[in-house]
Amino acid sequence: MTELNSVLEVVEVHKEYPTTPPVRALRGVSFSVARGELVSVVGPSGSGKSTLLHLMGTLDRPTSGEVVVSGYRVSEMSDRDLSFLRAHHIGFVFQQFHLLNGMTALDNVADGLLYTGRPLSERRELAEIELLHVGMGHRLNQQATKLSGGERQRVATARAMVGNPSIILADEPTGNLDTKNSDAIVELIEELNEAGATIVVITHNREIAESFPRAVGLRDGYIEYDSAWQGVA
Amino acid sequence: MTSTLERSQLHVTDIARTATVGMRTRRLRTVLSALGVMIGIAAMVGVLGLSESSKSELLAQLERLGTNLLTVEAGGGIGAGTGALPDEAAIMIGRIGPVESTSTISSVDANVYRSDLVDEGQTAGITVQAVDYTLLDSLAGTVADGKWLDTATGAYPTVVLGSVAAERLGIDEVTGTQQVWLGDRWFTVVGVLDTFELAPDLDRAAMVSLDAADTYLDHDNVPTRVLVRVAPEQIDQVTAVLAATANPEFPEEVEVARPTDALEAQEAADDTLTALFLGLGAVALLVGGVGIANVMVISVLERRGEIGLRRALGATRRNIAGQFLGEALLLATIGGIGGVLLGVGATALYSSIEGWAILVPAIAVFGGLGAALLIGGVAGLYPAIRASRLSPTEALHTT
Numbered sequence: 001m002t003e004l005n006s007v008l009e010v011v012e013v014h015k016e017y018p019t020t021p022p023v024r025a026l027r028g029v030s031f032s033v034a035r036g037e038l039v040s041v042v043g044p045s046g047s048g049k050s051t052l053l054h055l056m057g058t059l060d061r062p063t064s065g066e067v068v069v070s071g072y073r074v075s076e077m078s079d080r081d082l083s084f085l086r087a088h089h090i091g092f093v094f095q096q097f098h099l100l101n102g103m104t105a106l107d108n109v110a111d112g113l114l115y116t117g118r119p120l121s122e123r124r125e126l127a128e129i130e131l132l133h134v135g136m137g138h139r140l141n142q143q144a145t146k147l148s149g150g151e152r153q154r155v156a157t158a159r160a161m162v163g164n165p166s167i168i169l170a171d172e173p174t175g176n177l178d179t180k181n182s183d184a185i186v187e188l189i190e191e192l193n194e195a196g197a198t199i200v201v202i203t204h205n206r207e208i209a210e211s212f213p214r215a216v217g218l219r220d221g222y223i224e225y226d227s228a229w230q231g232v233a
Numbered sequence: 234m235t236s237t238l239e240r241s242q243l244h245v246t247d248i249a250r251t252a253t254v255g256m257r258t259r260r261l262r263t264v265l266s267a268l269g270v271m272i273g274i275a276a277m278v279g280v281l282g283l284s285e286s287s288k289s290e291l292l293a294q295l296e297r298l299g300t301n302l303l304t305v306e307a308g309g310g311i312g313a314g315t316g317a318l319p320d321e322a323a324i325m326i327g328r329i330g331p332v333e334s335t336s337t338i339s340s341v342d343a344n345v346y347r348s349d350l351v352d353e354g355q356t357a358g359i360t361v362q363a364v365d366y367t368l369l370d371s372l373a374g375t376v377a378d379g380k381w382l383d384t385a386t387g388a389y390p391t392v393v394l395g396s397v398a399a400e401r402l403g404i405d406e407v408t409g410t411q412q413v414w415l416g417d418r419w420f421t422v423v424g425v426l427d428t429f430e431l432a433p434d435l436d437r438a439a440m441v442s443l444d445a446a447d448t449y450l451d452h453d454n455v456p457t458r459v460l461v462r463v464a465p466e467q468i469d470q471v472t473a474v475l476a477a478t479a480n481p482e483f484p485e486e487v488e489v490a491r492p493t494d495a496l497e498a499q500e501a502a503d504d505t506l507t508a509l510f511l512g513l514g515a516v517a518l519l520v521g522g523v524g525i526a527n528v529m530v531i532s533v534l535e536r537r538g539e540i541g542l543r544r545a546l547g548a549t550r551r552n553i554a555g556q557f558l559g560e561a562l563l564l565a566t567i568g569g570i571g572g573v574l575l576g577v578g579a580t581a582l583y584s585s586i587e588g589w590a591i592l593v594p595a596i597a598v599f600g601g602l603g604a605a606l607l608i609g610g611v612a613g614l615y616p617a618i619r620a621s622r623l624s625p626t627e628a629l630h631t632t
Contacts, residue, residue, distance in 0.1 A: 059545060059625040072238065080549050084240050087547020094629065098542040102258035114251070115547035117241030159546075 006068075007167045007198050008033040008056060013065035015051050025051040026062070027221040031228075033167065033200060038193040040201045042209035043218035049202045050171065052218065056200065057090055057169050058082045070166040087115040091160030093170035097152040099144040105131060105155045106140045112159035123162075130158040134188060150181030157188060161197065168192075170201045174208065186211065243552055251552075252559030254539075255532055266521075266528040267568035270608060273518025274572025274601045275579065280514055281597035282580030284507040290589040291500050298373045298431055300493045301333075301468060305459040305479045308486040318456045318487070322479040326459055329478060331467035336371040336460040337443065338435075339363040341452050343416030345392070345439040347402055351414070357401040361415060362438045363446030363454055371460040372431050379407030379424030386423050387442030390415075390449045393424040395436040402439075415439060416450045431492040521568060522608035529561050529616035533623075540620055541628030554621035561613020562606060569605025573598050 015026040025048045033039050043049050054060040055067050058074050067074040070089045074082065091112070099108050109127035110120070118126075131137055134154045139147065147155065153173060160168050170189065174182035186208055193199050201212065209215045217224040256263040305326065307318045319325075323337045341361040344353070368374075369381045380386075382393055392415060394404060404411055404422055412419040420441065429435050446452035459479065463471045468491070476487040533540070540553055548556075577593050584591045 054626045057545065059629070080551075081238055081240070083544070083547050083549040083552075084238050085547075086545060087241060088239050090545075092542075092545045094542075096538070098538055098629070100254060100258075100539060100542075102254065112546060114247060115241065115243065115543075115549075115552065116239075117243065119244070120247070120250075 005034045006032040007035050007037075007070060008200070009066075009068040010052070010056065011066040011068070013052075013055060013062040013067065015048070015055060015060075016063045025221055026055070028065070029218075029221070029223055030065075031216055031223060031226060033198060035166075035198055036193070036196060037214060038190065038199050038201070038212050039214045039216060040203055040209035040212045041216045041218055042203055042206055043224075044204060046220075047218040048221045049204070049218055053169055053171050053200075053202045056167075057092060058086055083115070088163065089166040091163065091165040091168040093153070093156050093160045093168065093173045095172035095175035097149075097156045097176070099147075099152055099155060101143075101145050103144055104141045105136060105144060105147065105151075108144055108155055109159045109162055112162040116163055126162050127158070130162040131155070133161070133192075134158045148181075149177050150184060153177060153181070153185050154188065157185070157192070161192060166198065168197055168199045170199065172203055173201060174203070174205065182208075243555070248552075248555050248559055249563075251556040252563050254556075255536065255560050256563065259532075262528060263564060263567075266524050267564050267571065269521030269524035270518060270565050270568025270605050271521070271571040271575060273514055273516075273521045273608075274569050274605050275575035276514030276517050276572075277511060277604070278573050278576025278593065278597045278601045279579040280507055280510040282576060282591075282593040283583060284503065285592040285594050285597075286580060286584040286589045287503065287587075288500065289592050290587070291496060293590070294430065295493055295496065298493060299462070299465075300491070301463050301465040302371065302373075302431060302492055303461045303463060303468070303472060303475065304432075304488075304490050304492060305461060305475055306488045306490070307457055307480075308488045318459065318479055319482075320455055322456050323459050325478050325481075326461055326475065329471055329474060331464040331471050333462040333464060334367060334371060335462075336365040336367040337454075337456045338365075338368065338458040338460070339443065339446065339452065339454045340457045341416065341441070341446055341450055343450055343452075345398075345402070345413050345415040345420075347413065349414045349419075357398075358437055359398045359401060360434075360438045361450075362435065362440050363443045363450075363452055364440045365443060368440070368460065369426075371462060372429050372435070374429050374435075375427045377425045377427045379409070379422070381424055381426075382440070382442045384444075387444050388448075390418060390420045390445055391423045391441070392420040393426060393440045394422060395426055395438045395440070396428045397436040398439050399425040401437075413439065415441070418449060420445075420449075430496075518604060518608055522565075522612045525561055525564050525568075525609060526612035526616065528564075529557060529613055530619070532560070533557060533616045533620045536620075537623060537628040540623050541625050541630075544623075544625035544628065550621040553623075554617040557617035557620045558610070558613045561617070562609040565605045565609020565612070566602070568609075569602045572605065573601045576601065 009032040011030050013026055013029045017023040041049055055062050072085055106127050109130055110123040113123040131140055134157055136154050174185050189199055203209050214227050216226045323335045326332060327335045341363050343361045344356045345359050345361055366382055402413055407422055407425055411422045443454050447454055472489055475489045476484040480487045580593055581591045
């Protein structure tokens with residue numbers, strides 16, 4: 001593993017939910033993502049994809065094992081510091097877009113920088129540039145509610161990108177889109193990666209997963225395969 | 234690769250902006266929940282403003298009338314006396330040092346009618362009083378039409394009517410030629426008075442001069458009431474000796490009163506009402522606060538997705554709590570400002586209709602705003618803490 005270059009490391013991670021009976025969502029998962037990589041994590045529902053995304057995104061903590069983001073060890077950090085870590089180092093794209101209604105596309109993207117402490121004018125400036133990047137320059141001042149599904153996901157992607165985070169985590173980004181819009185978002189993700197962004201895409205769609213340079217297959221809480229292994233082997 | 238983690242603070246303006254997100258998307262709900270607080274604050278400000286304005290009116294009234302008037306009256310005759318004051322009561326009272334002036338009223342046993350054709354029983358409840366020329370000044374009374382009695386007119390059969398008496402006798406303006414049938418002879422009406430604030434019973438009286446009563450009605454002019462103006466700082470001392478001075482033989486039969494006490498008693502009753510309405514306002518405010526708490530709790534449930542998103546974007550728990558607490562405070566502030574304006578408006582409207590000075594105490598304005606903020610803070614605290622404790626993963630899983 002190229003430690004120096006890795007943006008994200010997941011080391012022997014277990015996650016157990018204390019329900020009755022307890023659910024063991026992840027049972028010893030290890031892998032790392034290097035700077036500039038585009039990785040898909042693919043698996044059927046119940047395979048532990050979402051749990052893995054939450055752990056990688058520091059939204060939750062593993063029962064055991066370690067997650068390291070940009071060199072910060074999650075197990076050693078307070079809830080407050082994890083918030084700062086997310087604000088500055090991690091971008092999220094969600095299946096449900098999670099845009100704020102009643103706000104324009106521009107302000108939704110600008111809110112991607114809200115918790116970095118930058119002033120509003122600067123946030124809006126950067127948001128405009130990012131919206132131009134994702135091809136939404138003509139819809140800057142459109143209310144979020146007036147955007148189509150494909151447009152919403154573009155805005156959401158711009159919001160994830162705007163802080164220039166170390167890593168972008170996309171959770172089923174095409175899950176709520178038709179084929180045409182889905183293809184367009186996949187294309188956008190590839191373009192962003194080519195421009196230097198490190199991206200992990202969680203999906204249950206094998207076709208999409210295998211179109212990416214690297215795919216990590218997840219099943220029942222284990223890593224079933226990782227296309228990087230072949231390269232190592 | 235490990236560098237120091239940047240711990241960024243949210244700007245105050247950004248906290249305020251996030252606090253308005255909920256309101257911008259749910260305007261009707263915002264208005265309705267602010268309305269609850271607004272009604273409460275308006276009630277409290279209005280009640281305080283109105284009571285202050287009416288109090289200032291009373292003070293102005295007392296100022297105008299003077300609080301240094303005492304009345305000395307013959308009591309009901311429980312004791313052995315005659316039920317009248319001695320002839321020389323007014324003179325005796327006038328000799329008390331701090332007494333500034335006295336004025337005698339003597340009830341005349343006669344009735345007054347519109348004309349000599351009116352049946353004797355139909356007195357219309359009007360009394361006839363023989364009075365000093367100083368009476369009008371003593372009672373701070375004013376003439377509505379015509380003029381008050383003086384030594385020139387008082388020597389003749391002339392009469393001045395109280396406001397109610399004039400109305401009942403059908404005299405609304407003084408022409409100088411109207412006559413009334415008083416004690417079996419005609420008296421010319423020379424004046425009609427405005428309402429007396431200090432002696433409402435004289436509104437129903439026909440007043441003749443002591444001279445005229447003596448000359449034309451064969452009246453003995455024994456005083457039934459003496460009005461006494463006293464140096465204000467010595468009222469208590471004078472009150473203490475008035476009875477014994479007026480009627481040394483039967484001082485227990487003399488009633489000494491201070492007419493302005495009645496006005497002050499009325500104000501004390503108003504104070505009790507004010508307290509009651511303030512209590513009602515406080516209840517309304519409390520209900521408004523519960524309304525805000527309710528709306529905020531619902532809002533937190535509805536906006537789990539937003540809370541999850543914000544946590545993912547890097548909001549700390551404190552940021553989330555601040556957003557919802559800020560929203561509650563803002564709702565309450567809108568309600569508070571609206572309530573203060575409404576309360577001041579109501580006070581101004583009612584006071585100007587009543588002709589009072591418009592007075593809204595500063596404590597009502599700032600206290601009202603403070604109370605609104607307090608209610609908002611208390612109402613918003615629990616929902617805010619709840620929002621901040623929400624796990625980001627759970628919050629994100631709701632759409």
